[in-house]
Structure formats: structure tokens, C-alpha cells
Amino acid sequence: MIPFSREEREWFLRNLAKGLLDYFSVAEPPVQVEDMLKQPPPIYDADFGVVNMYSNMWDATFARPPSRRGSIFVRIDLEQDERRFALAREMLSALITSKHGRALGLPDLLLPNLRESAEYFARHLLIPEALLDAYRVNGGKKRGFADRFQIPPQIAAVRWAD
Amino acid sequence: MSMQALNQLVARSIIDPNIVKSHAAGQIDDVIADFEFAPEVRKHLGGLEANSFAEFTLLAYRVVTAAEVPVRSIELPSPVEGLFGDQDQSDREHVA
Numbered sequence: 001m002i003p004f005s006r007e008e009r010e011w012f013l014r015n016l017a018k019g020l021l022d023y024f025s026v027a028e029p030p031v032q033v034e035d036m037l038k039q040p041p042p043i044y045d046a047d048f049g050v051v052n053m054y055s056n057m058w059d060a061t062f063a064r065p066p067s068r069r070g071s072i073f074v075r076i077d078l079e080q081d082e083r084r085f086a087l088a089r090e091m092l093s094a095l096i097t098s099k100h101g102r103a104l105g106l107p108d109l110l111l112p113n114l115r116e117s118a119e120y121f122a123r124h125l126l127i128p129e130a131l132l133d134a135y136r137v138n139g140g141k142k143r144g145f146a147d148r149f150q151i152p153p154q155i156a157a158v159r160w161a162d
Numbered sequence: 163m164s165m166q167a168l169n170q171l172v173a174r175s176i177i178d179p180n181i182v183k184s185h186a187a188g189q190i191d192d193v194i195a196d197f198e199f200a201p202e203v204r205k206h207l208g209g210l211e212a213n214s215f216a217e218f219t220l221l222a223y224r225v226v227t228a229a230e231v232p233v234r235s236i237e238l239p240s241p242v243e244g245l246f247g248d249q250d251q252s253d254r255e256h257v258a
Contacts, residue, residue: 001213001214001216001217002212002217002220004220008223008224012172012216012219012220012223015169015172015173015176016173018169018173019172019173019174019176019177020176020177022173023177041177043177095176100179100182103179103182103215104175104182104214104216105213105214105215105216108214108216108217109217
């Protein structure tokens with residue numbers, strides 16, 4: 001893989017998110033990330049799943065048990081906005097490790113900065129540029145932004161400043 | 163125009179296996195013909211060599227970014243200085 005900049009990686013991640021948003025014809029917030037995982041594009045049938053877990057160790061993590069469907073194992077007691085962000089974040093691992101993701105070359109591009117990439121991807125999946133622009137044009141303010149998009153306030157603050 | 167086309171290509175590639183297959187088969191020209199790239203950019207993209215489709219997109223991003231750099235406007239002298247600034251200066255030296 002050629003050396004690449006953070007700007008280039010983030011540009012790629014934004015378009016990755018846009019590809020999924022286009023596929024699901026997302027037109028308004030909140031983005032239904034859990035529905036995306038439960039009814040994935042056919043190419044990710046073996047990669048997208050959600051399993052509720054009782055855990056105190058992490059909010060969510062993607063795992064691919066041998067010869068079984070990959071799934072995001074998510075803590076059952078998370079607040080709804082935290083759950084949505086955790087699922088969106090872990091979705092990137094599902095994409096990277098999928099057969100199609102490996103064919104695209106995603107591991108070389110995204111694994112070296114996985115956590116940072118996954119959080120950036122999640123912010124842009126849950127708050128697409130077009131919906132953010134529309135929110136602002138319609139008079140939407142920073143206050144109320146997190147509620148409208150159903151995302152954790154600290155994530156909303158980062159995305160608002162992007 | 164070309165950046166929008168490239169964005170669409172990358173976005174579609176995440177759910178369309180035919181794009182990566184075409185790239186792997188050395189037939190990326192067939193794919194990019196479906197998108198509205200500027201003709202000179204399209205020609206350049208067809209000649210890119212990359213080890214994966216993701217790498218191809220990064221190289222393509224550089225090509226498109228370079229092609230879309232705005233042309234610098236011509237720098238005219240300030241009206242305050244006048245059109246003959248140098249000559250004016252030399253006239254003043256003659257007077258002195």
C-alpha cells in the first residue's frame with residue numbers, strides 16, 4: 001500500500017459511509033444503523049449481525065467466530081444513543097474483514113488506524129454531510145443536534161465542529 | 163465534476179462487487195466510463211497502476227485533486243501604484 005494522508009483516509013471513509021447510506025436510501029435522521037445490520041446488502045450477509053450481551057468490559061465489539069456469521073456483540077444495557085454509535089463504529093470492522101472488504105483492499109488502508117477510522121466512519125454514517133447541511137439550513141442549532149440525530153452529546157460536539 | 167464522479171465510484175464500490183472485479187481484471191476503464199469524469203482525468207485514471215482497488219482510489223483522488231486546483235487569477239498592479247510604477251521611480255531619481 002502506498003503511503004497516504006489522514007485527509008485521504010477520511011475522504012475514503014466518508015464515501016464508504018455514503019455508499020451504505022445511498023443503498024439504504026437514508027433521507028432523514030436518525031439513521032437506522034441497527035436495521036442496516038439486520039438487513040444488510042446481500043454482499044454482507046455473512047458479515048452483519050447484532051448479538052446482545054451482558055458485559056462490563058466493552059460497549060460493543062465485532063467478532064467473526066470460525067465458519068460463522070460475523071456479528072457485533074453489544075452490551076444490552078447501553079443507552080440508545082450510545083448503542084447506535086457503538087454499532088456504527090464496529091460496522092467498519094465488519095466491512096474491513098468481510099470477503100468484499102478484503103477484495104477491495106480495506107485492511108491495508110484502514111487497519112493501521114482502526115479506532116480513529118472507525119469513530120470517524122461512525123460519525124459520518126450517523127450524521128451524513130447532506131443531513132447535517134439540511135439541519136443547519138432549516139435553522140437547527142448545536143443545542144438539539146444530538147437529540148435530532150440520536151447520538152451521544154460528546155460525539156455530536158465533535159461532528160458539529162468537523 | 164470529476165471529484166463528484168470519484169466520490170460516487172468509491173461509494174458504489176462498497177456494495178457493488180463488479181467494480182472490484184473489473185479493477186482486478188484490468189478493466190477499470192469499463193467502470194469509470196459509467197461516471198462523469200472529465201475526459202483528460204478519465205484517460206489518466208485508466209493508466210493508474212495499483213495493488214488494490216482501495217489504492218487505486220487514493221491515486222485517483224490525487225489525480226482529480228490536482229486537476230481541480232483553481233487557476234490563480236492574474237495579479238494586476240494596484241490602482242494606487244499606477245501602471246508605471248517603475249518608470250515613476252526612475253523619474254524621481256532623475257529629478258534628485
